[in-house]
Amino acid sequence: MALRELKVCLLGDTGVGKSSIVWRFVEDSFDPNINPTIGASFMTKTVQYQNELHKFLIWDTAGQERFRALAPMYYRGSAAAIIVYDITKEETFSTLKNWVKELRQHGPPNIVVAIAGNKCDLNDVREVMEKDAKDYADSIHAIFVETSAKNAININELFIEISRRIPLTDTNPSSSGKGFKLRRQPSVTKRSCC
Amino acid sequence: MAADVHKKKSWEVSNGLLAPADGQHVAERSESPTPGLAQGTEPGAGQEGAMFVHTRSYEDLTSSEDGGAASQSPEEGQGDQDDQIKMEQISKDFSELSTQLTGVVLDFEEEMRQSKDDKLDLSPQTSRHDSVLSGKEEEDVTMDAWRMHQKHVFVLSEAGKPVYSRYGSEEALSSTMGVMMALVSFLEAEKNAIRSIHADGYKVVFVRRSPLVLVAVARTRQSEQDIAHELLYIYYQILSLLTWTQLNHIFQQKQNYDLRRLLAGSERITDNLLDLMARDPSFLMGAARCLPMAAGVRDAVSTSLQQARAKSLVFSILLSRNQLVSLVRKKDQFLHPIDLHLLFNLISSSSSFREGEAWTPICLPKFNSCGFFHAHISYLEQDTDLCLLLVSTDREDFFTVSDCKRRFQERLKKRGVYHALREALLTPFYSVSQVGISDLRHFIYKSKSSGLFTSPEIEAPYVSEEEKERLLGLYQYLHSRAHNSSRPLKNIYFTGQNENLLAWVTSAFELYVCFSPLTTKAAAVGAVNKLMKWIRREEDHLFILMPQTY
Numbered sequence: 135m136a137l138r139e140l141k142v143c144l145l146g147d148t149g150v151g152k153s154s155i156v157w158r159f160v161e162d163s164f165d166p167n168i169n170p171t172i173g174a175s176f177m178t179k180t181v182q183y184q185n186e187l188h189k190f191l192i193w194d195t196a197g198q199e200r201f202r203a204l205a206p207m208y209y210r211g212s213a214a215a216i217i218v219y220d221i222t223k224e225e226t227f228s229t230l231k232n233w234v235k236e237l238r239q240h241g242p243p244n245i246v247v248a249i250a251g252n253k254c255d256l257n258d259v260r261e262v263m264e265k266d267a268k269d270y271a272d273s274i275h276a277i278f279v280e281t282s283a284k285n286a287i288n289i290n291e292l293f294i295e296i297s298r299r300i301p302l303t304d305t306n307p308s309s310s311g312k313g314f315k316l317r318r319q320p321s322v323t324k325r326s327c328c
Numbered sequence: 329m330a331a332d333v334h335k336k337k338s339w340e341v342s343n344g345l346l347a348p349a350d351g352q353h354v355a356e357r358s359e360s361p362t363p364g365l366a367q368g369t370e371p372g373a374g375q376e377g378a379m380f381v382h383t384r385s386y387e388d389l390t391s392s393e394d395g396g397a398a399s400q401s402p403e404e405g406q407g408d409q410d411d412q413i414k415m416e417q418i419s420k421d422f423s424e425l426s427t428q429l430t431g432v433v434l435d436f437e438e439e440m441r442q443s444k445d446d447k448l449d450l451s452p453q454t455s456r457h458d459s460v461l462s463g464k465e466e467e468d469v470t471m472d473a474w475r476m477h478q479k480h481v482f483v484l485s486e487a488g489k490p491v492y493s494r495y496g497s498e499e500a501l502s503s504t505m506g507v508m509m510a511l512v513s514f515l516e517a518e519k520n521a522i523r524s525i526h527a528d529g530y531k532v533v534f535v536r537r538s539p540l541v542l543v544a545v546a547r548t549r550q551s552e553q554d555i556a557h558e559l560l561y562i563y564y565q566i567l568s569l570l571t572w573t574q575l576n577h578i579f580q581q582k583q584n585y586d587l588r589r590l591l592a593g594s595e596r597i598t599d600n601l602l603d604l605m606a607r608d609p610s611f612l613m614g615a616a617r618c619l620p621m622a623a624g625v626r627d628a629v630s631t632s633l634q635q636a637r638a639k640s641l642v643f644s645i646l647l648s649r650n651q652l653v654s655l656v657r658k659k660d661q662f663l664h665p666i667d668l669h670l671l672f673n674l675i676s677s678s679s680s681f682r683e684g685e686a687w688t689p690i691c692l693p694k695f696n697s698c699g700f701f702h703a704h705i706s707y708l709e710q711d712t713d714l715c716l717l718l719v720s721t722d723r724e725d726f727f728t729v730s731d732c733k734r735r736f737q738e739r740l741k742k743r744g745v746y747h748a749l750r751e752a753l754l755t756p757f758y759s760v761s762q763v764g765i766s767d768l769r770h771f772i773y774k775s776k777s778s779g780l781f782t783s784p785e786i787e788a789p790y791v792s793e794e795e796k797e798r799l800l801g802l803y804q805y806l807h808s809r810a811h812n813s814s815r816p817l818k819n820i821y822f823t824g825q826n827e828n829l830l831a832w833v834t835s836a837f838e839l840y841v842c843f844s845p846l847t848t849k850a851a852a853v854g855a856v857n858k859l860m861k862w863i864r865r866e867e868d869h870l871f872i873l874m875p876q877t878y
Contacts, residue, residue: 148593157683169678170593173688173703176726194684198593200569204689207723 137180137187140300142293143208145237146218147229148197151252154283155218156194159293164284171196174208181290183297190293206240214246214296221251221280224261234274246299248277250292255282370836371864372775372782372871380616380665380779469496469504479555480545481562481602484509486538487584492562492595494602498588508543512536524552535559539579540566549801551808554612558605561666564693565601568670569594572697600677601670606797608650610672612807613774613838614665615781619651621752623868628745630654630876636736637878638729640722642701644736644878648753649713650676652780652872659877664694665779671703675715681705685733687726690719704729708737712753757785763862765855767847769827772803773863774838775871781838782863782870789826799827803840806831810838821849830856 144152153171157163160179173196180189193208195201209215217233219226230249237245249271251262264280271278277295281288367373467474474496482501483492488509490498498505512534515522525532533555535542542559550558567575570590578585605611621629633644634656642661646653650672657663674690675681689700704718704726716736718729740746760768762784770790774781790799802824810817810833820831825845830852832839841859843852867873 153680161683165679169596169680171680171686172674172678173686175680175684175686176730177684196593196688200590200592200594201689204723 135182135185135187137189139189139191140214140297141191141193141212142214142216142296143193143195143212144216144218145195145205145209145233146197147220147223147226148199150197150218150220150223150226151283152197152216152218153194155216155250155252155281155289155292156192158283158286158289159190160192162286164286166284170198173201174204181293181297183294188297205236209237209241209245212242212245213300214248215241216248216250216292216296217276218250218252219262219267220253221262221264221267222253222256222259227262227267231270234276244301246277246296247274248279248292248296250288251278251280252283254280254287255285367836368777370775370777370834371860371867372773372780372837372873373777374871374873374875380663380668466497466500467495469500478547479602479606481559482508482543482545483562483566484541484543485579485583485585485587486541489584489586491540491566491587491591492598494599508534509541512541523556526552531555533559535563537563539576539583549805551805551812553811553813554804554808558602558611561601561605561611561669562598564666565598565670565673566591567693567697568667568674568691569597571691571700572693573699597674597677601673604650604673604676607793607800609772609781609783609800609803610650610665611669612800612804613772613781615774615779616652616665616668616672617650618780618782618871619648619653619752619756620758620782620869621653622748623873625745625748625752626654626872627874628743629740629749630656630872630874632736632739632743632745634876634878635739636732638720638725638732640720640725641718641729641732641878642721643717643719644732645671645717645719647672647675647715647717648756651756653714653749653753654872654876656876656878661695664692667692667694671717671719674703675705675717681715682707682710685730687729689723692719702726702729704733706733708733709750709753712750714749714753760784760787763859765858767844767851768841768855768859769844770799770842771859772838772840773859776836776838778871780871799842802827802829802842806840821852828852832856 144156146152148170153168153175154164156175156177157165157168160177171194175194177192177194178189179192180187182188193212195205195208215233215237217230217237219230234247237247249267251264251267267280268278277292277299279288279292279295281292283289477495479494481492481494482490482505484490484505486509488502488506490502490505492498493501493505512522521536522534524534529547531544531546531550531552533544533546533552535556537560540563542562544555544559546555548555570578578587578590608617610617629646633646633654636644637656642658643663644654644656645668646655652668655663655668670692671690680686684706686703686705688703688705690703691697691700695701700723702720702723702725704716704720706716708714708716716733718732720729740749760770770784770786772781772783786796786799790796802822806820806822806829809820810831816833817831818833820829822829822831823845827845828843828847828849830839830841830843832841839856839860841852841856843855847855863870
């Protein structure tokens, strides 16, 4: 079966649940007392998508201020960026808009942007309306989904949607059509992704 | 209480050099009752040179820099700046040493401009971050419970702005911190410096490291010197997150900057460091504890680690629960024990390293306080907490370094030592009964030239956490007596209600021993000689005698 490598990075304010989303996707587990990520964390997961294997190379970045300057290192080589906000915190949605701006200015031109409104299990204390976020996402042609890492809502769907959206040519410009086999890329190419 | 004390010889020339004593310091053959134990020949001394920068880091901290603690205005930050120059020298070889996160500085300047407009906006945001990230309920600082803590630690900026408080929220303490800063400035106006206040069973200790002021309020038995030592660790901890350069740059740009903004999320690391210092003798000893392991297994592990090298790697460190399994370093580069402790603390303070491979900038302030290294951190085994830490100079080198990890694991399996390593990891402590001395309860032995120490498991009657901390408190007390800068001691015999202790400090080693209260001084002295022989016999098991380089 053909194997594609998809590089994805997660961005967003601190405490919105980026790591929780990754853990849910990769390990199918959830830890309510998860510690803040330090620097960035790298994980992989291979899933079947139609008749291909998609290997996600995931960079889960730290949301804290002092790591902010490192973000370009991670999104520069990414085919997709998942920007996460917390539906119960209005400010995190403003931070998200800054991330979108930054990606537009400095990110790779064809990067697939996905917006995830996390903690949708906490509907009672919601501060960001789903419609507002959806409208915003549509205006920038981004994938939009509300997720809950805690209750495993829409997590796999989010990654499936990314699988669907990343153009084939993005991961391997030299081949077109289906059925190609992507080997582990030489380290030179790899370096550029982090 | 303490009887039988001998004045220490004044051999203690401050070794400010960063080069280690390579076991060649035979000159310092003192009249120690164990002839032949000159530095570099004591049990546990490495045979191929040390792994660490050779310092008696305790004195290194308190003497060579303490002058600076007295009064250190930004212009006369001599201690640090001298260090800086030496640091720069070492790191010269590192042509590719990736340094500052220049981006942060740029962002920061931009933010300065913005924040002129929305100053008020900053603080509520920061407080939100605090409450989200610290994960603990902030204590009410007006309650008695808050006052009852054994040791408070506060960090503030020279403008009197709170940076960190061990207990309670910084905001609630801003007026208290203002008073602290007022005290410091009041005395400085007269060209004096406040070092400590002693009252009502409390010691209030001040350490000044411009642009920060660190204050501890303690009810412990520790000496002022020891508390100042811990505050310096906190200072280095902050440097490890920001670098000295960035910290100074920030406050040069804006004196009343709220540093909590940049430190958000790191409170846990500092909290953990303070807790660890109260529990783990590594910090007191200024040395690393080795995981006991058969020499052959350790050598095979070290060789595997050494072979899994990459150009940008400076240190490869294998550890399990704050115990060192193996350390391989680049030739001519030495790690300072303080830097190693900061790395250990970082790893033990966060569960976020347990999954995946972490890649984070880290400054090793004793190595080079101006730049960042990049650390690759991954757990190889969850149940034994075996953790691999690879320190690289190149922030873009993640995949190369990650490949080193894979190669290391492959070699371990190929050499067939994986199983033996696991066995060792499952029995990380030895029992004091193995020494075969009745009345011997516990000991700490440090080899000065290797910067390593060994210690058996703490057993009954020190079962509860309080009792364990009390035992460490006794060691701290002996240590502070032995290292008192005005009146250092070589031998101390301490008779207490619940135990008798003996301390023996020479130029080559330090030994602290705890006996049952029924032992006599003569028996204790005899037992110590027996203990030294036992350590010598077991040294290849207890220490890393053959450190490797790449």
